Amino acid sequence: MDNHQIELTSYALETHSLNKEFLGFRAICDVNLRVRRGAIHALIGPNGAGKTTMFNLLTKFVSPSSGKILLNGKDITTASPASIAEQGMVRSFQISAIFPEMSVLDNVKIALQKRHRLSRNLFGSAKATQHLDDEAMALLSEVGLSRCARSLAKELPYGQRRSIELAATLAMDPQVLLLDEPTQGMGIEDVDLISRLIKKISANRTIVIVEHNLKVIANISDRVTVLARGSLLAEGTYAEVSKNAAVTSAYIGAAHG
Known part of the structure; x- marks a missing residue:
């Protein structure tokens, strides 16, 4: 080289x-x-x-x-x-792009479904996406939201809602964020x-x-x-x-x- x-x-x-x-x-x-x-x-x-x-x-x-x-x-x-x-390389937008009526966990699972190119039926059976729970929980733990996983996104204060968005962005496994x-x-x-x-989250990533x-x-x-x-x-x-x-x-x- x-x-x-x-x-x-x-x-x-x-x-x-x-x-x-x-x-x-x-x-x-x-x-x-x-x-x-x-x-x-x-x-x-x-x-x-x-x-x-x-x-x-x-x-x-x-x-x-x-x-x-x-x-x-x-x-x-x-x-x-x-x-x-x-x-x-993935971009996180100015305006929080989450599903307020869904749980914090399900918001992250939607992003994981996109990354893994799985069918995204937002209202389908929980069993169909249960295999993503551990990965989603690991991402929520990374942004400090594991205790809020079952809460509805709309119930969280503004800063934590932005943290959901960040977890969903990390679900895309970006090298450059x-x-x-x-x-x-x-x-x-x-x-x-x-x-x-x-x-x-900057550890091992470029921001x-x-x-x-x-x-x-x-x-x-x-x-x-x-x-x-x-x-x-x-x-x-x-x-x-x-x-x-x-x-x-x-x-x-x-x-x-």
Whole structure:
């Protein structure tokens, strides 16, 4: 293996000169992103920086105008969202996507049925999916919800409902997990809960996170990429980028623009 290959395989996710235009407007401008395997890598920036567009590009909900996206060294630029999920990259959305009238356990079993490509009869016999109970319980234990397994999802407080969503996402067995505003709309206690949870599940996984709460980013991220007006403005540890004058200026400018 040559030096280039060694460097390539140390990154779980990369973009090369990534661009996205919408009707002549460049939302993403020549972004080169490298996410180290096993890291928690944050994407931050003021409103309108291009974070959501970047996430949509990485997960193939929109296609780039030019440039490349690599997952574990493999070009996925033209791959479908379903294909990249099968290759180990899964996105958790801003809005909790759970079935409130179903039990916590059954919510996770639905995700397991999808991963194992089993028939998903939501109202079928419990016996038909009983073989998934142990795997589902292990996932609930990972996110601290094993005691709530038989409760209806709607009975849980907001932070724990987001934990159900996280368990369901983990049911897809992701190597690379993209988290889109995981603490949005949460109070302090729930923010702390989800922050600890993200740190816990990062073991043996790569996590890319978009998050407005900079305290969360400071506490859990290994590396931070700052976007501004669709371009990569700065990169480094949170301590490094928070002291960057260009980053401070971009945030202040957005607040007063």
